[in-house]
Amino acid sequence: MVDKPLKGAASSLGSGGGAAAAPAPETSGTEAAGAGKRRSDRVMLSIPIEVTATDLAGRRFTEPSRTEMVSRHGASIVLSKVVSLQQPIRLRRRALDEDVSGRILGQLGIRSDGPVYGVAFATDAPNFWGISFPPPASETDGLPRVLLMCSGCLRQRIFALNEIEFRVFETNQRLSCPCETCDKMTAWTPVPDGSSGAVAIPQKGPQDRQFQRTKVKMMACIQEQGSEADAVQVLDVSRGGISFLSKRAYEKDGWINVAVPYTPGTANIFVAGMIARKQAAEDGYYEYGVKYVKG
Numbered sequence: 679m680v681d682k683p684l685k686g687a688a689s690s691l692g693s694g695g696g697a698a699a700a701p702a703p704e705t706s707g708t709e710a711a712g713a714g715k716r717r718s719d720r721v722m723l724s725i726p727i728e729v730t731a732t733d734l735a736g737r738r739f740t741e742p743s744r745t746e747m748v749s750r751h752g753a754s755i756v757l758s759k760v761v762s763l764q765q766p767i768r769l770r771r772r773a774l775d776e777d778v779s780g781r782i783l784g785q786l787g788i789r790s791d792g793p794v795y796g797v798a799f800a801t802d803a804p805n806f807w808g809i810s811f812p813p814p815a816s817e818t819d820g821l822p823r824v825l826l827m828c829s830g831c832l833r834q835r836i837f838a839l840n841e842i843e844f845r846v847f848e849t850n851q852r853l854s855c856p857c858e859t860c861d862k863m864t865a866w867t868p869v870p871d872g873s874s875g876a877v878a879i880p881q882k883g884p885q886d887r888q889f890q891r892t893k894v895k896m897m898a899c900i901q902e903q904g905s906e907a908d909a910v911q912v913l914d915v916s917r918g919g920i921s922f923l924s925k926r927a928y929e930k931d932g933w934i935n936v937a938v939p940y941t942p943g944t945a946n947i948f949v950a951g952m953i954a955r956k957q958a959a960e961d962g963y964y965e966y967g968v969k970y971v972k973g
């Protein structure tokens with residue numbers, strides 16, 4: 679199961695991104711209009727970049743910046759000032775001597791160091807982040823995702839985990855897989871990401887601790903627009919969704935982003951989902967069922 683998505687990802691990189699993928703950002707408005715609906719891998723990862731944009735007075739400026747989230751199609755980035763949405767933006771990775779042009783889709787929020795913007799690449803740039811993303815709409819759709827790093831060559835790649843791989847990863851926080859660069863089996867481990875605010879795991883009472891010891895404790899992280907991220911206990915994982923426990927009240931049919939598996943302090947992958955089921959559970963908890971939303 680692991681082999682297939684990897685080969686697919688590698689070959690699509692080798693062929694320069696593939697003809698099918700290239701026209702999408704140019705011709706369709708779907709990404710701008712429904713960025714939240716688009717089903718693609720979003721990795722919470724802080725990568726230093728240099729940004730050239732235009733301020734509201736029409737002045738072009740270049741400044742060091744960082745990403746909060748990266749995807750196959752773009753990123754969310756933090757800038758020091760409010761910028762013109764009409765003007766193109768240029769992202770540069772100094773370390774790789776790579777740059778790409780893009781457009782600002784809109785403001786996503788504000789941080790202590792400035793506003794956050796969603797940016798879409800203007801052209802296909804599959805190698806810009808140095809991450810191999812699995813091809814979209816493939817057989818890996820609906821499987822949990824995790825960004826891992828080869829312990830040999832430090833190459834980063836997104837894995838779509840089937841049930842067995844998922845359990846192995848949850849238990850060991852690593853997977854053993856062949857690396858094309860190292861040309862052998864290597865250990866793949868989560869990519870540390872200190873700067874994207876790690877969510878504290880909720881501390882539970884003594885009875886709960888005993889319960890957790892006897893069960894594999896799986897964590898997920900729920901993000902809802904306008905709220906702080908919520909680290910939750912996973913009850914079950916299936917292709918296409920998860921169920922989890924939380925004390926927080928989410929609306930049925932509400933939209934969320936979910937990362938499962940979730941490892942605090944690493945680059946977690948969030949996908950869009952909808953609360954399909956909500957049920958009161960013990961001790962003030964709710965049991966929720968989430969369906970991933972396909973783009």
Ligand SMILES: [Zn+2]
Binds near residue numbers: 858860
């Ligand atoms: Zn390697």
